[in-house]
């Protein structure tokens with residue numbers, strides 16, 4: 389392998405990993421998942437998943453990456469064998485499929501930015517109908533999501549992390565500020581407290597197995613886990629860095645942004661009398677109503693700023709996703725980075741076309757399969773298989789690999805670098821218990837139950 393780069397500082401790594409983590413998952417997906425699965429009940433289960441599963445898996449991925457200084461495939465190959473390297477390959481496949489649909493949603497966000505800024509989106513009366521029509525519009529979707537993939541490819545092909553890293557250090561705090569502003573605004577609306585109650589007071593009777601696997605899937609989606617993205621990032625960090633702390637900072641940042649997004653959305657939803665269970669359109673339908681209420685000029689500025697920042701959050705995520713197959717092929721095949729990035733981007737864009745056309749444009753793709761008691765589109769199916777099921781599966785195989793193949797002793801040794809107090813500490817005990825027992829048992833049960841319930845209609849619980 390040629391000389392590999394490195395992050396200049398701990399903050400460089402934390403910023404890049406947080407940039408990968410904070411994205412559509414936090415602002416678009418988290419609120420609608422919470423809204424579909426019981427609000428406060430979902431939030432509670434989600435937080436438990438983050439602490440007991442998400443954080444340990446993030447520490448595990450970073451540790452594997454730093455120890456091997458390799459892409460996911462090579463990392464499993466080096467510390468395990470050929471068979472284990474299949475786990476790395478599975479991660480790369482998930483990354484490709486995941487990006488193909490993620491980019492479709494990024495295209496929606498980009499379209500909303502353009503239409504608010506340059507068009508007349510805010511003069512529309514029925515945002516629900518507008519959202520349904522716009523995701524079914526073939527040409528708009530192709531243009532916007534192609535543009536998004538194009539920008540991602542330009543950045544990844546140049547390998548310039550510098551510019552994007554600097555930009556995210558300014559734009560991410562800005563996104564946070566805007567979120568806070570919108571939270572204050574939405575709290576002043578009539579009925580806001582209903583929303584807060586729905587979001588913060590768990591109704592335990594709403595917790596069922598679906599709440600649990602949805603929250604778990606959301607945790608993997610949001611923290612960028614299960615496909616080796618953080619093995620790749622971890623491979624660039626210094627032995628002086630404290631992984632326990634860095635992983636903690638990334639986890640907290642990501643969870644905080646998701647939490648705030650919920651705090652922004654639910655008061656709005658209840659104040660305009662919408663159902664919190666509206667699904668993927670939630671953010672796209674509720675927010676424009678508010679921008680409209682704010683007034684024609686201020687609303688346009690705030691709305692356009694919001695969707696621009698959302699696009700930016702999505703862009704730092706699509707970059708990390710395209711980086712997965714790119715780094716893999718640069719490392720393993722030694723092909724030129726520029727060519728790989730462009731070819732991968734084009735192929736992934738094409739793979740995403742059926743998902744894009746499955747939102748009402750093409751009937752057979754929209755009603756593609758029937759499971760979980762409802763008709764599912766290609767879009768739903770790809771997210772179900774490669775995100776909700778595929779990512780926790782990657783995580784399950786990784787904890788088994790660390791605990792049973794690589795060994796906790798080597799794991800501890802790597803974590804002690806940059807953290808001399810690690811051995812014998814509370815965190816070391818915590819990671820031992822979670823990685824050896826809690827995560828594998830929990831992930832294995834949920835995996836079996838989810839597959840049986842989702843695809844075979846067999847309900848164990």
Ligand code: TRP
Pocket residue numbers: 408409410411412413414608609610611612613614615617705706708709
């Ligand atoms: N975490 C990102 C989000 O919440 C999505 C993402 C980016 C991702 N890179 C990833 C998910 C790698 C899993 C693996 O929007």
